[in-house]
Amino acid sequence: MDAMPVTFSQEMSAWSAQIQDAIEQYEQSMTKIQQLAIGGTAVGTGINADPHLSEKCCKHMNNLTGMEFKPANNSFQAISSQDAALILSSSNKTLAVALTKISNDLRWMNSGPLGGLGEITLPALQPGSSIMPGKVNPVIPESVCMVAGKVIGNDLTITHAAQSGNFQLNVMLPLVAHSLSESLSLLSNACLSLADKAIKDFEVNQDNIESMLSRNPILATALNATIGYETGAQIVKKAYQEKRSIIEVATEMTDLDSKTLAELLDPVKLTRNQ
Structure with missing residues (x-):
């Protein structure tokens, strides 16, 4: 609708x-993906690896890539x-x-x-x-x-x-x-x-949009505060059935002049809640 x-x-x-x-x-997500398990070796204990391997590897990779790799907080979790x-x-x-x-x-x-x-x-x-x-x-x-x-x-x-x-x-x-x-x-x-x-x-x-807007009954929503919901609904029904513009039908069914209606029904103002 x-x-x-x-x-x-x-x-x-x-x-x-x-x-x-x-x-x-x-x-x-990058803060997580840049935490590396390197240095944890087989299961996370770091067995047979230099104790500083993870820090050295991350530093070298950062120099090569410009990234911010760092050792994982928990190598067991990072591996598993x-x-x-x-x-x-x-x-x-x-x-x-x-x-x-x-x-x-x-x-x-x-x-x-x-x-x-x-x-x-x-x-x-x-x-x-x-x-x-x-x-x-x-x-x-x-x-x-x-x-x-x-x-x-x-x-x-x-x-x-x-x-x-x-x-x-x-x-x-x-x-x-x-x-x-x-x-x-x-x-x-x-x-x-x-x-x-x-x-x-x-x-x-632009022309197609303006044409559709001028004939769209939904514009009558802007008249609710001025003429009331029931009258607005009648205008919408008549305009839709007769394939006429809202402003044309509203001119006939209300005491508002065309200038006032044009201001109330201005689509640009409706987009700004004015």
């Missing part, structure tokens, strides 16, 4: 906030569990879910041109349908949704692998590493594609 209007900047601010939350979750990998995988899933939401919003807004919303036009990246001439599919949002499905599946795979440790041994580390690496690579490419080939250059269909 239709609800109150929002601006494109408001909609995109929601996308931005979702991505920022995902970034913050990644940053938190894959909690850090699981936390990172959860961050992947969070981002995948956010990208799916954004992609689906884009697909809905791009739907049409006549049988859908038609609020935006995404860049055409392919000739079109092999069956229907001129039909252009939202291939980037669609591909991002497929990536998200794969990442969510990989998260379940990593969950299964992480719970398969027995005492101080987990033989499924190759599966964890492969799934994490694949998900990170897929998400990285998906983010770039969605930003550069979909969001960056989509066009807003």
Whole structure:
């Protein structure tokens, strides 16, 4: 069902906030993934290893990578569990879910041109349908949704692998590493594609949006405080049945002049609770 209007900047601010939350979750997961079990040797006791091996290795790796690796707080736990990998995988899933939401919003807004919303036009990246001439599919949002499905599946795979440790041994580390690496690579490419080939250059269909707004009965919500709910509902019903604009019908059914109605029903003001 239709609800109150929002601006494109408001909609995109929601996308931005979702991505920022995902970034913050990644940053938190890094504090765990950078704790290494190295130096714990076979079972966490550090048998046959230099007592300072873990510190020396972490320092050397930090110099090479610019990362902040450090010895795990508990080498027995670090060897026997894959909690850090699981936390990172959860961050992947969070981002995948956010990208799916954004992609689906884009697909809905791009739907049409006549049988859908038609609020935006995404860049055409392919000739079109092999069956229907001129039909252009939202291939980037669609591909991002497929990536998200794969990442969510990989998260379940990593969950299964992480719970398969027995005492101080987990033989499924190759599966964890492969799934994490694949998900990170897929998400990285998906983010770039969605930003550069979909969001960056989509066009807003201003005329279509204004036409839909002017005829949308939901605008009468703004009149509740002035004319009351019941009268507003009657205006909505009449406008919808007769396929006329709210302002036109409200002019006939209330004592408000067209200028006052135009101010009350201004969609921009409705997005600011004015």
